[in-house]
Amino acid sequence: MRKFVSMLIPFMFLSFHQPASAQKIEPKELKAAIIIDDFGGGTGGVRDFLEGEIPITAAVMPFTEHSTEHAKWAHKYGIEVMIHLSMEPKRGKRSWLGPRPITNDLSAAEVKQIVRDAIKDVPYAVGINNHMGSLAVENEEIVLAIVEVAKEKRLFIIDSATSPNTKFPKIANELGVPVLKRDVFLDDISSSSHVRQQMIRLAKVTEIKGSGIAIGHVGITGKVCSIGVFQSMDEFKRRHIKIVPASGLFSGKSTEKYFIPLKKGS
């Protein structure tokens, strides 16, 4: 042991005492993802986001009139697609959930069937995040059923973080499914200046953690959200933060074989 330590010392000396100019320190690339929820539902802001210049990620609600069309449209414009899976909240109107939500009264087999059908309804999807869900994300059996299908179909998970007691991170980690959590909601207040403020929060989180995830929405607040996001891009350039598709936040050997990120034009 002693010999080993003494062998290490010259190397330690080298690495700690080189002049700063001789060291090659690669600046860590700062990356943020902007996931826009509720595609497939409302149409406000849809065209702005899909045909805009920013590589947002489109989270598409399955089983709606426009689900498949929006997913195909996004793919055509090189926008990454995710499934926006509706899940039962603690509070809220039933109508906010849309068709075929995941509710706590369903069996694991029923949950799996919904997720499998959602994958068929939202082509090109590479990941899943949850719509609402403050109740159902706390239910281990429900979350396990979702994560098992995600694993089978090689989809990653972004926890929308609608409950502090969400089981997604724990269960996804246990099953080896890539998972990350939302940091900032962009449009909980519908004004473009609020969206810009939240984008600054996203930038600050990204500078601290190295990466960050924001969630905004199309629909009633969609136009306002798109304006706020587009107006914030100069600030992101100034801070050298790159906007990437959600899959671009996963790195390392453990995840690179798990899923194949979308390549533009593929």
Ligand SMILES: [Zn+2]
């Ligand atoms: Zn939603």
